[in-house]
Amino acid sequence: MSANASAPAGQVPDAAGHFGRFGGRFVPEALVAALDELDAAYRKAMTDEAFLAEFGALLRDYAGTPSLLYSAERFSAKAGARILLKREDLNHTGAHKVRNVLGQALLTKRMGKKRVIAETGAGQHGVATATAAALFDLECVVYMGEVDTERQSLNVARMRMLGATVVPVTTGSRTLKDAMNEAMRDWVANVDDTHYLIGTAAGPHPFPEMVRDFVRGIGEEARQQCLDLTGTLPDAVAACVGGGSNALGIFHAFVPDTGVRLYGFEAGGEGVETGRHAASITGGSAGVLHGTRTYVLQNSDGQTIESHSISAGLDYPGVGPEHAWLHDSGRASYAPVTDREAMAAFELLCRTEGIIPAIESAHALAGALKIAPTLAAELGRGPLIVVNLSGRGDKDVHTAGEYFGILDKE
Amino acid sequence: MSRIGVAFDKARADGRAVLVGCMPAGFPTVEGSIAAMTAMVEAGVDVIEVEIPYSDPVMDGPVIQKASDIALAGGVRTADTLRIIEAVAATGAPVVTMTYWNPIEQYGVDAFARDLAAAGGTGLITPDLIPEEADEWLAASDAHGLDRTFLVSPSSTDARLRMTVEHCRGFVYATAIMGVTGARAQTSGAAPILVSRLREVTDLPVGVGLGVGTGAQAGTVAGYADGVIVGSALVRCLLDPPDEAAGLTALRTLSAELAEGVRNPVR
Numbered sequence: 289m290s291a292n293a294s295a296p297a298g299q300v301p302d303a304a305g306h307f308g309r310f311g312g313r314f315v316p317e318a319l320v321a322a323l324d325e326l327d328a329a330y331r332k333a334m335t336d337e338a339f340l341a342e343f344g345a346l347l348r349d350y351a352g353t354p355s356l357l358y359s360a361e362r363f364s365a366k367a368g369a370r371i372l373l374k375r376e377d378l379n380h381t382g383a384h385k386v387r388n389v390l391g392q393a394l395l396t397k398r399m400g401k402k403r404v405i406a407e408t409g410a411g412q413h414g415v416a417t418a419t420a421a422a423l424f425d426l427e428c429v430v431y432m433g434e435v436d437t438e439r440q441s442l443n444v445a446r447m448r449m450l451g452a453t454v455v456p457v458t459t460g461s462r463t464l465k466d467a468m469n470e471a472m473r474d475w476v477a478n479v480d481d482t483h484y485l486i487g488t489a490a491g492p493h494p495f496p497e498m499v500r501d502f503v504r505g506i507g508e509e510a511r512q513q514c515l516d517l518t519g520t521l522p523d524a525v526a527a528c529v530g531g532g533s534n535a536l537g538i539f540h541a542f543v544p545d546t547g548v549r550l551y552g553f554e555a556g557g558e559g560v561e562t563g564r565h566a567a568s569i570t571g572g573s574a575g576v577l578h579g580t581r582t583y584v585l586q587n588s589d590g591q592t593i594e595s596h597s598i599s600a601g602l603d604y605p606g607v608g609p610e611h612a613w614l615h616d617s618g619r620a621s622y623a624p625v626t627d628r629e630a631m632a633a634f635e636l637l638c639r640t641e642g643i644i645p646a647i648e649s650a651h652a653l654a655g656a657l658k659i660a661p662t663l664a665a666e667l668g669r670g671p672l673i674v675v676n677l678s679g680r681g682d683k684d685v686h687t688a689g690e691y692f693g694i695l696d697k698e
Numbered sequence: 699m700s701r702i703g704v705a706f707d708k709a710r711a712d713g714r715a716v717l718v719g720c721m722p723a724g725f726p727t728v729e730g731s732i733a734a735m736t737a738m739v740e741a742g743v744d745v746i747e748v749e750i751p752y753s754d755p756v757m758d759g760p761v762i763q764k765a766s767d768i769a770l771a772g773g774v775r776t777a778d779t780l781r782i783i784e785a786v787a788a789t790g791a792p793v794v795t796m797t798y799w800n801p802i803e804q805y806g807v808d809a810f811a812r813d814l815a816a817a818g819g820t821g822l823i824t825p826d827l828i829p830e831e832a833d834e835w836l837a838a839s840d841a842h843g844l845d846r847t848f849l850v851s852p853s854s855t856d857a858r859l860r861m862t863v864e865h866c867r868g869f870v871y872a873t874a875i876m877g878v879t880g881a882r883a884q885t886s887g888a889a890p891i892l893v894s895r896l897r898e899v900t901d902l903p904v905g906v907g908l909g910v911g912t913g914a915q916a917g918t919v920a921g922y923a924d925g926v927i928v929g930s931a932l933v934r935c936l937l938d939p940p941d942e943a944a945g946l947t948a949l950r951t952l953s954a955e956l957a958e959g960v961r962n963p964v965r
Contacts, residue, residue, distance in 0.1 A: 304830060312830075312831050313828060313830070313831060314799055314826050314827060314828075314831060315826055315828070316756070316757050316825055316826055316849065316851070316873075317828055317848070317849045317850055317851045317853075317854055317858070317862065317873070318849075318851035318852075318853055318854075318873060318876055319853075320828060320851075320853075320854070320858065321851075321853040321854065321855060321858075322853070459760075459763055459767075460753065460754070460767070465754065466754075469754050469755075469756050472756040473756060473759070473877075473878045476756075476757070476876060476877055476878060477875075477876055477877040477878065478876075479853065479876060480876070575800050575803060575804060576798075576799050576800040576803055576826075577754065577800065578754070578756075579826075584800070586800070586804065588804060589775055589776045589801055589804060589805070590752075590776075590800035590801040590802075590803060590804030590805070591752065591753040591770060591801070592753040592754050
């Protein structure tokens with residue numbers, strides 16, 4: 289009965305959205321019709337020249353892609369590796385997420401829906417969704433954990449300026465996972481006229497596959513840019529992983545290049561051993577959360593454990609199912625990066641390159657710093673590493689200022 | 699036939715609907731929830747639906763989520779839920795379990811089915827498990843003789859209604875509205891249509907839930923459904939009052955009102 293068992297070997301995901309033992313649909317029946325409608329619209333769009341042309345034009349003329357691939361010389365000198373930064377932080381709205389929201393907003397229009405809802409952690413996806421909603425004249429409601437509305441108040445203001453309604457979520461841990469619960473509840477009740485614009489490659493089928501497809505341009509661009517710049521493919525690609533869309537976006541084009549190592553860096557918080565972290569793959573176990581089977585932070589009863597990270601965008605107790613599968617299959621490697629390591633890399637990029645990264649992206653930078661010596665020893669030369677600089681750090685200035693103790697006292 | 703099936707047959711013979719009352723396990727405490735469910739049975743609730751509290755209950759509104767949070771904060775474990783089910787089943791009322799899927803997957807699907815059957819539970823209502831993802835549960839419920847209640851919705855296509863009822867045993871749960879649990883001022887106009895669509899494809903008893911909170915609403919739903927499922931309104935009886943005794947009194951009063959309602963179907 290399960291499509292999982294009957295799918296042709298090697299076809300990932302299968303028609304029901306299974307990545308090996310992960311993925312699928314664990315949702316109320318009320319949502320199945322909408323997910324089927326979305327799946328059909330998405331598959332039609334991906335082979336529709338008119339859709340692809342419109343999406344491509346928006347990415348180019350509105351979002352400002354392809355983003356640069358920048359050779360970070362001074363950072364490289366400190367890293368002992370040649371580091372190429374995929375500058376997704378330069379995209380309109382300041383992160384890779386604009387790619388996904390433009391794709392989904394176009395689909396929303398095609399499905400004839402007038403309203404989008406979204407969940408957001410750091411606020412980046414909320415801002416991106418509010419932006420696309422303004423551009424496409426859609427009503428927009430963003431659910432955001434109350435804890436996050438406090439630590440990301442500037443992004444709350446940005447969403448409101450763009451015309452979105454921001455709903456602080458006060459249930460549970462009052463962070464991203466609870467915002468996602470609340471958005472799902474809204475969707476169940478308003479599915480006729482509403483699209484749930486999920487911000488990462490997680491959730492029920494077809495979201496993980498669809499979101500990956502909308503952001504996979506990151507890796508396609510980076511691969512070609514790396515070849516143009518260096519004449520070779522990189523030794524490794526590094527990205528941070530919360531839900532995991534930026535990482536899948538940059539990994540996807542490199543998956544067939546078996547000589548290119550793929551590294552996903554999860555939020556290790558205060559250290560995986562302390563229990564205060566958001567590293568679902570390295571510190572969690574297989575389970576079902578938010579409509580998909582994946583790695584989850586949970587207790588032995590299957591109750592979700594609250595995650596912790598200095599980065600609101602990585603502070604989520606699950607991960608996209610394709611990452612769970614890439615981990616199990618061994619094609620990608622996942623490791624935790626602590627708050628402390630991420631902030632050290634954050635500071636290093638600021639001081640060496642004059643680029644303030646998102647704290648999320650600082651996890652990828654820290655990961656690159658960690659793998660560089662090992663790769664160098666193995667290769668017998670300085671490695672070439674592409675790092676996805678998935679977002680800019682303007683939103684994190686307050687958090688980072690407090691962390692480094694550089695804010696003037698009142 | 700399962701004990702749930704017997705309850706539906708008996709009610710049908712009496713010209714009334716079955717009253718199903720839901721309460722999260724361990725709310726407000728393990729012993730408190732046993733007392734509450736026992737009081738519901740004594741006041742006329744036919745079938746007790748024990749909900750396993752879950753940290754991320756996306757089909758539940760604020761009332762049941764709050765009660766679930768209280769239960770979890772009190773430290774209730776899945777094993778406690780089985781103990782509660784055993785205690786409530788001892789009253790003689792059929793006990794069905796409502797659960798999100800992850801707690802079952804972590805307990806072990808077959809192990810849970812085995813222990814649920816041993817505790818006297820009749821089966822599971824699975825709000826976030828659709829038949830396509832249910833292979834393991836289909837096998838375990840067959841192996842241990844348990845009922846399977848999947849949900850259908852006003853948005854379900856005819857093909858999905860047929861497919862879903864084929865996998866149900868005991869009864870099918872029709873969600874009256876597009877939304878989450880919680881009492882509402884008006885009963886749903888979509889529910890009678892959904893129930894009549896179900897009648898075309900199954901002889902299984904149909905329980906209708908979501909939004910029912912008064913005796914009058916229960917009577918209305920009893921006019922077209924075989925079972926009336928009430929959750930949030932009963933839970934609120936225990937959330938609002940100042941102490942447990944007052945809560946139990948309110949719970950008995952509402953249970954009796956609902957029991958009266960299902961005995962007076964509005965046709």
